[in-house]
Amino acid sequence: MSTSAHERPGSSPQDVRPSIAYGTAPDTTAQGPDRSDILARYEHWVRSTPEAPAVEDGALSWSYAEIDALASVVADSLRGRVSPGDLVGVCLDRSAALVAVAVGLVRLGAVYLPLGPRPGERRLAAVTERLGVPCLLGDPALLPAAYRTGDTLALPLPLPAEGANAAGSVVAAFRTAPADGAGQAAPPGTFYAVLTSGSTGTPKAVAVGGASLGALLDWYQAYTGAGPGDRHSLLIGVSFDPHVKELWGALTSGGALCVPPEEVRWDPDALTGWWQRAKVSVAVLPTPLAEDVLERPWPELPALRHLMVGGDRLRRRPAPQVTARVHNAYGPAEATVVTTVHHVEADDSDTAPPPIGTPIDGAVVCVTDEAGRVVPRGESGELRIGGGVLSLGYLDADLTAARFVPAPDGVAGTERVYRTGDRVRMRPDGVLDFLGRLDDQVKVSGVRIELAEVEAAFEHHPGVRRAAVAVRTAAGGVNQLVAFVLSVPGEPVPTADELIGEARGWLPEQAVPAVVRFLDRFPLDANGKVDRAALLAAEAAESAEAPDGTAPQTPTEELVLRLCRDLLGAPALGTADNFAAAGGNSLSTARLLTGIEEHCGVRLRAPEVLRQPDLRALAALVDTRRGAADLAGV
DSSP states (O other): OOOOGGGSTTSOTTOOOBSEEEOOOOOOTTSOSOTTOHHHHHHHHHHHOTTSEEEEETTEEEEHHHHHHHHHHHHHHHBTTBOTTOEEEEEOOSSHHHHHHHHHHHHHTOEEEEOOSOOOHHHHHHHHHHHTOOEEEEOGGGSOGGGOSSGGGEEEOOOOOOSTTOOSOOEEEEOSSOOSSOOOOOOTTEEEEEEEOOTTSSOEEEEEEHHHHHHHHHHHHHHHTOOTTOEEEOOSOTTSTHHHHHHHHHHTTTOEEEOOOGGGGTOHHHHHHHHHHHTOOEEEEEHHHHHHHHHSOOOOOTTOOEEEEESSOOOOOOOTTOOSEEEEEEOOGGGTSOSEEEEEOOOTTOOSOOOOBEEOTTEEEEEEOTTSOBOBTTOEEEEEEEETTOOOEESSHHHHHHHEEEOOTTOOSOSEEEEEEEEEEEOTTSOEEEEEESSSEEEETTEEEEHHHHHHHHHTSTTEEEEEEEEEEOGGGOEEEEEEEEEOTTSOOOOHHHHHHHHHTTSOGGGSOSEEEEESOOOBOTTSSBOHHHHHHHHHHHHHHSOOSOOOOSHHHHHHHHHHHHHHTOTTOOTTSOTTTTTOOHHHHHHHHHHHHHHHSOOOOHHHHHHOSSHHHHHHHHHHHHHHHHHTTO
């Protein structure tokens, strides 16, 4: 692999400047009285352009005035039952209803806690119990029992049920009794809260203030030139914090939010086709999906000016034919979505991963050693973040004290910094390269996951004595989780399907392991810890030595089987296996579609792949489509 000289460790041994970089100080002189008042920034466009589209969902459209009227209904319905500062869990998908709820909660001074349309039932119950969430909004059938006992506790909200992802009905449901614990109150000034993976087995809740979100929006709008007439994608999963940047980035700049159909999140061709139809001009994509898009021929997309990529380590650069400006963004939820950014130029000669760039306006970054001392540029260490981008902290005060610490000596412009746990290196020019994690936290499909949280989800099952989760890398650098389980002696051994089904109740989709293996004991390393590398090595050897399933009978079956084995990292896969059950997710499905098209000239859709009972049926579908194309003379 070729590597630019300025990216190699030690390439500038004489550079003793400290690894500290500052974003441009925001210019507030001409921006109005209070840029942290997000609601006022939105209401400016309601007053000045009331008929302009605020949300578009296929053929459906809602103007700023119409969204504002819906938001007023939400606020009026909840007033008196939801107080300023209350956490309100929102269990809705990307839709006009979601946007109206987000605005309505700001009107009340409540804290928007996006949980996604289908958080696992047990995960949702645990989070709401621990945080003491007094109100949930969503489909009544999906809410925990503590919020849906008695008709008087569910308040119907008259919100649109139309749209690609809209819920059929939405209620505000209130807890029937106080939570067992005291709950975790949001700090004063909290605008929204978001869950991130936690090492204790339960998620952490980050509180983000209006000031840091306002600073992010100032930078984002200046960086992209976003304004009235722009069309922003509303694509990111609701529980993932870049969703907040998408939503408010449009509503505070007079742009329209464009809601995609669900297949767009699976299929690169469907995505770019939707960009064309919806005339999206500013888009945000999770890194794995962005890489799939960038690997394919770039279509005619004259409207798309900016493509913001984030959530995982970007491994490729855009081709010269890519007309949109591609930006590699980095930032934890604890630093309000984006901390650093790098405009990625097309460069076929440089195969090194693009850097994560330099700090955005108002951010302060530094690289430290284990003792918290700033290291010279060119040396690797832990990235720490400070400045105006910092969140208010966690809802857990002890956790905040442990992760938000005083700024190191020599770092100006911030009193505290957040310890990211990410290993980086600062180049002589101040640009940061991402090198990996310092702990057991990993990224799967762009979502940050603590292995301990996944292990805890398995250990809730009474038949599991202990679980260890490891990460293996399949084709294309895709991370997959493998769970290794010790069962309780003398108790019935649960099945893999049973454990995965149980885990789905506690975990987000990306954190559910693709494979479960049962063991008698765990190998230990020299420090007495579970040796995850040894677990993965033994699992790979077992799979290679004992392949199961039906052998391929045709060239197409052989091709499909090879593609699926590579994508899923599963050499034991056979033609009788089901792709989704073997660990296939949205990212691997998209890459399978691409591989089939490249080798067979047949373009399938993601739902077609997922409907097939096994790989033999999938190969038969490919042959049928290829035969039809031949008859048509294509």
